[in-house]
Amino acid sequence: MSAFLLGTGFRADMGTCIRKLVLLKLIDACEDDGSRIFPAIATVARAAQCSDRQVQREIKGFLDIGLLSLVRAGGQGRRSTNEYALDLDVLSAISKAGWDAYAAGRGFNPKGDTQSPLDEAAKGDKTGPDRVTPETPKGDTGSPPTPPDPSLDPSIEREREREADEGKRAESRETLERRFWKMARGHPQSSGMPKQGWLVEWLKLDPDERDRAERRYPAWLALLKAQAKSHIPALSTYFGQKLFDEVADPQEPEKPLFVDAAPFGPMWQVARLKQLMQPPAPLPPPPSGFLRQMLERQDETGEAARRERQAKLGWPRVNVMHDRAASRQGVTVATALEPLAAMMEAVPVGSETFEAWKLEHELRGWPWLPDPGRQPVVYFPAGGPGALSAFEQAVKQGNEGNTDDGGQRQAAE
Template structure:
């Protein structure tokens, strides 16, 4: 359904339509689940990787595409998108794209009133025409590239109108724009390369969401641009870094597990069975055993998820600050592992699943003191985030 509608739409140029149709082929009927890599899109559309990146950034900036997951840099983990179908199907070309104005013939047919040569109501009974799009690059850009080719260099001259247009679209969405210095931001924007501007447009929404998630403060737009702050999303030690997936029983995974267990247990538990209710009423060791069993099973739902996925050798996302703290974790021997298990039992925490894994990482020191020190370290990290 999405593809058939796209074929009849004017998306501002042949390259834009080609990429949009290819993305629609990946999406489900609701426009969701688009996560091909840049190289794959380039190979399948025969557009350059740079063009693919630029067009994706344009689609995101225009609201046609929504970033639902940023690439982490790990093999096989690409940026994931969803179409915003409401904005896609109401899109009007003209201010973005390849700069092609709608073509009108003497019968009043325009790009927004596409007719085709199929058998539908807009098919061969109407007017069929072929629109020849001009090249994506301006003539000055092609000539500049040819002029430098003799020296093995590409002298690409960007279309100033596109640079202006991209800046205005980006600046309008920056959180401090109403109280900011637009000339200073524009100067910083012009100092960026074309690839840096495309990356900025594509990654700024994720950066804004990350800052909001930690309740941080936004810098002036000129500072954001000149420091290329969106690159901090890839720095695991940055407070705005995106969560990464870590394998079961890795240092970061163990840090995420301890952080979850240090939270207050959930009170949303199923009603005890009739037999359990009888034991609870009787009191004593039997009642304590029921309470402990229910706490371990239902007290920390995310921990249950981590354990279930560990059996399938699937990792989970861990906050960057916890991943950074886990670098100090060390591998423990059998005797120390048994002391850790006893510490878990005293606290009513569920113990690690038996998946056949042979080594484990924990904070340095004896369990009780190590747990206290780790909890203090998390609190300091949160304090630093709030201060930022």
């Protein structure tokens, strides 16, 4: 449970008591940064004292409005649930503005309960293992859905028609908001500030103005910082007063020295193997007792014990990479490794080549990969373990002038 977020959740006006109870139950299950939410629908329904279907509707509304994001979809079975994360900026904005105001600012207008009857006669809950409302004499007859609303937001539709009539480039509301939030989340005044006004001003711009505002935004921020401005205007001012026209288009950026490498990808694997091809770190003295006796044996069992211990302790940076990859986090690596990444190939998880690489790691005393989860392929040097010598030679030739492969920067993150 995140006691840190409970206060924000209690203060938030969620519009309905059920919606608030569902939110509080999700907060009860999350970390302080809003991550690692694994809600079982039935568990949330019991806590909020509502039906399973109602919980599903509320979670869908949270996803639509941006309060929740789906981190990983669950599989099949009762114990395999989706993983979600709360957006703390959205939670803070809802806490200050209220659900209805925030939803209106984002053009969110849910159609309501599609399973509710059109007449006033209560028919009870039809879904879920545990009924919440009492069964009526008529029972559950499967009422017709709520009539469809032909327009979620007529004003937005009129705006789109106007732009189409004028021959302007049309973009969906979802695309426009995605571009807006990419700028808003990185703004110096972003933390804890309501952003509905910012979004309104962004939507008022025409397509060419949006392009300029987005393209010149980093240069505008850099100019204000260079001028040592004590106050950075809000994005609503930046858009509304068209301050983006006060700066020139940025020059073509130079190639970055470092890039983010996704776990199990070619750049990630190059950085990992490059570390493993270095001599292992000095190992601490072996412990006393049975393990020491195993390590001192001069037979196959002793050799296997020494390789296992070396794999666990010999390459600390690789172990850090493995820990991050287990949480689906990458590392920062030097772009100078890109030629080596071109020597990699995709190896399907569980294939003969994949198992051959696993055996090669065991023979060399290298730590093996963490569980790739749903990752279908993992990158290794092309040609399998038998062609590893060519990759090792390329690594040795590329060592000069390349002092960082993600280890120190990764630790700094």
